[in-house]
Amino acid sequence: xxxxxxxxxxxxxxxxxxxxxxxxxxxxxxxxxxxxxxxxxxxxxxxxxxxxxxxxxxxxxxxxxxxxxxxxxxxxxxxxxxxxxxxxxxxxxxxxxxxxxxxxxxxxxxxxxxxxxxxxxxxxxxxxxxxxxxxxxxxxxxxxxxxxxxxxxxxxxxxxxxxxxxxxxxxxxxxxxxxxxxxxxxxxxxxxxxxxxxxxxxxxxxxxxxxxxxxxxxxxxxxxxxxxxxxxxxxxxxxxxxxxxxxxxxxxxxxxxxxxxxxxxxxxxxxxxxxxxxxxxxxxxxxxxxxxxxxxxxxxxxxxxxxxxxxxxxxxxxxxxxxxxxxxxxxxxxxxxxxxxxxxxxxxxxxxxxxxxxxxxxxxxxxxxxxxxxxxxxxxxxxxxxxxxxxxxxxxxxxxxxxxxxxxxxxxxxxxxxxxxxxxxxxxxxxxxxxxxxxxxxxxxxxxxxxxxxxxxxxxxxxxxxxxxxxxxxxxxxxxxxxxxxxxxxxxxxxxxxxxxxxxxxxxxxxxxxxxxxxxxxxxxxxxxxxxxxxxxxxxxxxxxxxxxxxxxxxxxxxxxxxxxxxxxxxxxxxxxxxxxxxxxxxxxxxxxxxxxxxxxxxxxxxxxxxxxxxxxxxxxxxxxxxxxxxxxxxxxxxxxxxxxxxxxxxxxxxxxxxxxxxxxxxxxxxxxxxxxxxxxxxxxxxxxxxxxxxxxxxxxxxxxxxxx
Amino acid sequence: xxxxxxxxxxxxxxxxxxxxxxxxxxxxxxxxxxxxxxxxxxxxxxxxxxxxxxxxxxxxxxxxxxxxxxxxxxxxxxxxxxxxxxxxxxxxxxxxxxxxxxxxxxxxxxxxxxxxxxxxxxxxxxxxxxxxxxxxxxxxxxxxxxxxxxxxxxxxxxxxxxxxxxxxxxxxxxxxxxxxxxxxxxxxxxxxxxxxxxxxxxxxx
Numbered sequence: 001x002x003x004x005x006x007x008x009x010x011x012x013x014x015x016x017x018x019x020x021x022x023x024x025x026x027x028x029x030x031x032x033x034x035x036x037x038x039x040x041x042x043x044x045x046x047x048x049x050x051x052x053x054x055x056x057x058x059x060x061x062x063x064x065x066x067x068x069x070x071x072x073x074x075x076x077x078x079x080x081x082x083x084x085x086x087x088x089x090x091x092x093x094x095x096x097x098x099x100x101x102x103x104x105x106x107x108x109x110x111x112x113x114x115x116x117x118x119x120x121x122x123x124x125x126x127x128x129x130x131x132x133x134x135x136x137x138x139x140x141x142x143x144x145x146x147x148x149x150x151x152x153x154x155x156x157x158x159x160x161x162x163x164x165x166x167x168x169x170x171x172x173x174x175x176x177x178x179x180x181x182x183x184x185x186x187x188x189x190x191x192x193x194x195x196x197x198x199x200x201x202x203x204x205x206x207x208x209x210x211x212x213x214x215x216x217x218x219x220x221x222x223x224x225x226x227x228x229x230x231x232x233x234x235x236x237x238x239x240x241x242x243x244x245x246x247x248x249x250x251x252x253x254x255x256x257x258x259x260x261x262x263x264x265x266x267x268x269x270x271x272x273x274x275x276x277x278x279x280x281x282x283x284x285x286x287x288x289x290x291x292x293x294x295x296x297x298x299x300x301x302x303x304x305x306x307x308x309x310x311x312x313x314x315x316x317x318x319x320x321x322x323x324x325x326x327x328x329x330x331x332x333x334x335x336x337x338x339x340x341x342x343x344x345x346x347x348x349x350x351x352x353x354x355x356x357x358x359x360x361x362x363x364x365x366x367x368x369x370x371x372x373x374x375x376x377x378x379x380x381x382x383x384x385x386x387x388x389x390x391x392x393x394x395x396x397x398x399x400x401x402x403x404x405x406x407x408x409x410x411x412x413x414x415x416x417x418x419x420x421x422x423x424x425x426x427x428x429x430x431x432x433x434x435x436x437x438x439x440x441x442x443x444x445x446x447x448x449x450x451x452x453x454x455x456x457x458x459x460x461x462x463x464x465x466x467x468x469x470x471x472x473x474x475x476x477x478x479x480x481x482x483x484x485x486x487x488x489x490x491x492x493x494x495x496x497x498x499x500x501x502x503x504x505x506x507x508x509x510x511x512x513x514x515x516x517x518x519x520x521x522x523x524x525x526x527x528x529x530x531x532x533x534x535x536x537x538x539x540x541x542x543x544x545x546x547x548x549x550x551x552x553x554x555x556x557x558x559x560x561x562x563x564x565x566x567x568x569x570x571x572x573x574x575x576x577x578x579x580x581x582x583x584x585x586x587x588x589x590x591x592x593x594x595x596x597x598x599x600x601x602x603x604x605x606x607x608x609x610x611x612x613x614x615x616x617x618x619x620x621x622x623x624x625x626x627x628x629x630x631x632x633x634x635x636x637x638x639x640x641x642x643x644x645x646x647x648x649x650x651x652x653x654x655x656x657x658x659x660x661x662x663x664x665x666x667x668x669x670x671x672x673x674x675x676x677x678x679x680x681x682x683x684x685x686x687x688x689x690x691x692x693x694x695x696x697x698x699x700x701x702x703x704x705x706x707x708x709x
Numbered sequence: 710x711x712x713x714x715x716x717x718x719x720x721x722x723x724x725x726x727x728x729x730x731x732x733x734x735x736x737x738x739x740x741x742x743x744x745x746x747x748x749x750x751x752x753x754x755x756x757x758x759x760x761x762x763x764x765x766x767x768x769x770x771x772x773x774x775x776x777x778x779x780x781x782x783x784x785x786x787x788x789x790x791x792x793x794x795x796x797x798x799x800x801x802x803x804x805x806x807x808x809x810x811x812x813x814x815x816x817x818x819x820x821x822x823x824x825x826x827x828x829x830x831x832x833x834x835x836x837x838x839x840x841x842x843x844x845x846x847x848x849x850x851x852x853x854x855x856x857x858x859x860x861x862x863x864x865x866x867x868x869x870x871x872x873x874x875x876x877x878x879x880x881x882x883x884x885x886x887x888x889x890x891x892x893x894x895x896x897x898x899x900x901x902x903x904x905x906x907x908x909x910x911x912x913x914x
Binding site: 567568569570571573574576577578579580637638641642643644645 | 817819820821848850853857858859860861862877879880885887888890900902
């Protein structure tokens with residue numbers, strides 16, 4: 001808290017130093033994600049930030065996770081199994097942030113997390129980040145916020161190539177081209193990425209991340225047959241090949257396995273937009289995406305023996321229509337309807353039958369925009385085949401005190417539907433001696449086990465195991481944007497998210513062989529709250545810098561209530577004495593740093609056309625759940641030192657850490673750009689607790705831009 | 710005047726001496742006893758693949774609180790024992806478990822702060838398959854597969870001869886390791902401490 005006050009004071013100091021400087025017009029940008037209509041960034045009443053391609057390409061950030069990990073308040077968190085990195089926004093888990101590619105959702109979340117390394121950044125035009133629940137426009141998953149990745153579209157004929165080589169034999173090859181012919185605009189890109197992976201635990205057999213290579217291919221066509229209509233078609237294909245080789249430890253036995261893994265991701269979007277007149281337009285889109293993974297493992301010294309086979313395929317089809325009409329100079333309406341047909345086939349569901357979920361939805365939004373006020377009121381209704389109908393309202397308002405000083409407030413409801421895994425999982429792990437049943441299958445499976453006399457204890461009532469609700473939240477954001485002068489801005493945002501009905505695994509029964517059976521249920525209520533601040537300042541054409549800070553608190557509400565009732569204790573592991581846990585002892589939810597800070601400096605030497613980017617990131621200490629086990633070859637020491645299952649100050653924490661990224665970029669003959677740099681310059685590693693933190697990564701790259709004017 | 714000062718002085722000394730006597734009286738009756746590694750049918754080991762115990766006998770270990778002794782299995786049908794341990798189950802000599810009238814309940818709080826059994830406490834007897842002590846004295850972590858005594862939970866017990874006792878389980882693993890590891894540490898060994906009030910009162914002061 002002390003550090004928080006200090007940082008806050010620091011911000012205020014800078015702010016006061018600079019606010020006396022002269023007024024000037026700030027260049028504005030257009031953003032589409034927050035209101036689903038083109039709007040100037042300065043007139044959007046919710047917290048939005050836009051990252052432009054030069055902010056991504058400049059420092060040489062090649063995958064989406066590199067971009068995200070450098071933003072204030074966004075943390076790239078690892079999966080338990082190391083597969084996939086997700087985004088933690090405002091302290092909420094990766095499951096609660098919707099990720100859009102050109103406005104359409106990316107699917108394929110491995111245990112709830114969407115792997116960010118799937119997205120190459122070379123053809124990204126900009127990334128829009130909306131914080132706060134956005135289910136009123138986007139439905140499920142947009143609980144913490146929305147990240148919309150907007151790819152390049154053709155404005156002129158151009159061709160870009162880039163190649164980058166970095167540590168661990170990592171090669172990234174890109175080609176991006178645009179072509180404009182009369183009323184047709186075409187854009188295509190291709191990316192190949194390959195790496196040897198990395199190994200944080202050389203003492204154990206196999207790597208932390210096995211070698212893999214992947215291809216991304218995309219094409220986008222925009223046709224304007226007449227000034228009133230626009231036709232868009234875009235297709236993206238992603239394919240990844242993994243080479244697995246590792247050791248599975250089961251009790252005293254260990255088996256070495258190898259085999260192939262693959263990921264396929266197809267996205268097809270067709271859209272038609274018609275402008276009836278300057279006041280009314282209609283857009284119709286049909287989006288179809290298929291995501292699949294497969295893993296085929298065999299014993300290393302006995303290749304005929306199949307070890308593990310896994311298959312997962314998800315399909316998502318969504319037709320949608322949106323009508324936009326401007327009712328007066330300052331007001332407009334938006335009305336939309338849509339239908340989602342989603343299906344999953346997986347070997348983890350006991351058979352390869354297709355599981356289907358459908359939902360139909362409608363939404364509307366009213367917007368007001370005048371000299372002093374910006375207002376957006378909207379709501380959406382989602383009627384789903386598997387869970388109760390969801391109503392998601394949102395209100396956002398901005399008051400423009402002056403041209404430079406805006407205050408905004410938004411409040412809204414967000415939800416996340418139970419995913420297919422939580423509904424249909426039918427998984428029996430004989431070796432690890434447990435089973436997991438989704439809520440749709442749990443009842444029949446338990447009944448069958450009960451009939452055959454295999455259950456020893458049942459902890460739930462059988463007619464209630466199939467009841468599950470969507471997770472939901474209410475949240476508010478209160479903030480201010482201040483334009484100090486051209487190139488200097490200060491943004492502040494206070495947030496609070498109240499989540500209820502969080503879906504968690506529970507033990508529903510034990511078998512006579514003492515094996516646990518797990519299912520899912522709505523259990524906890526948590527809240528996260530904090531403050532985020534960003535300060536950007538351009539000192540001159542040579543030097544500019546930015547500072548970002550987030551203070552975060554995240555607590556389980558029931559745990560707080562128990563602590564308040566003096567029902568939570570801890571035990572000293574050595575003296576075995578018991579003591580009471582006070583509220584000030586409770587640290588909150590695991591995996592969340594209270595303080596997160598970033599500082600970025602860009603230094604330009606104009607006559608050399610050289611840009612240097614130095615970035616520093618700080619994460620304060622955070623807790624982990626009591627793993628006390630083996631994560632990729634390392635024995636993780638027990639973190640719950642006082643044996644109470646609560647993260648409190650007596651437990652062990654993951655140490656706070658700094659990361660430094662440095663890159664240099666030089667332009668030659670206005671067409672070639674060379675870059676070199678180091679990510680994680682000081683080679684900070686914590687394999688047991690942060691398996692996605694790779695050591696130092698040194699890179700060089702060459703880019704060639706060919707433009708036809 | 711002088712005499713009265715002497716008198717007051719003498720009274721003070723008397724009071725001081727009297728107080729000292731009182732303190733000595735309380736001290737000699739109550740001690741906290743710690744029992745280490747009480748074997749609760751540990752068997753010969755455990756199956757490393759699933760953690761199930763191997764070579765167990767199915768018999769309880771019977772314990773008498775008054776003199777901290779293990780009671781022979783052959784005396785299981787007598788009132789010589791107060792409580793018994795097998796795996797994570799703790800039974801009482803009474804109800805469905807034995808011929809005595811031992812009863813208990815689980816109390817939340819700090820063991821050493823618990824000074825008196827209140828008159829309205831509800832003592833329970835074993836009534837299989839429900840046991841007075843139940844399972845909430847411990848917490849099982851399915852991730853680490855470790856069973857730990859829940860901090861802040863202890864047993865308040867009334868023996869068959871109406872003596873009160875408070876018992877706190879400290880560890881379920883051999884030698885009470887600070888951070889039990891299910892793959893290394895042997896389960897089914899109890900370490901616990903207790904305070905036995907032999908004078909028949911409900912006070913632990």
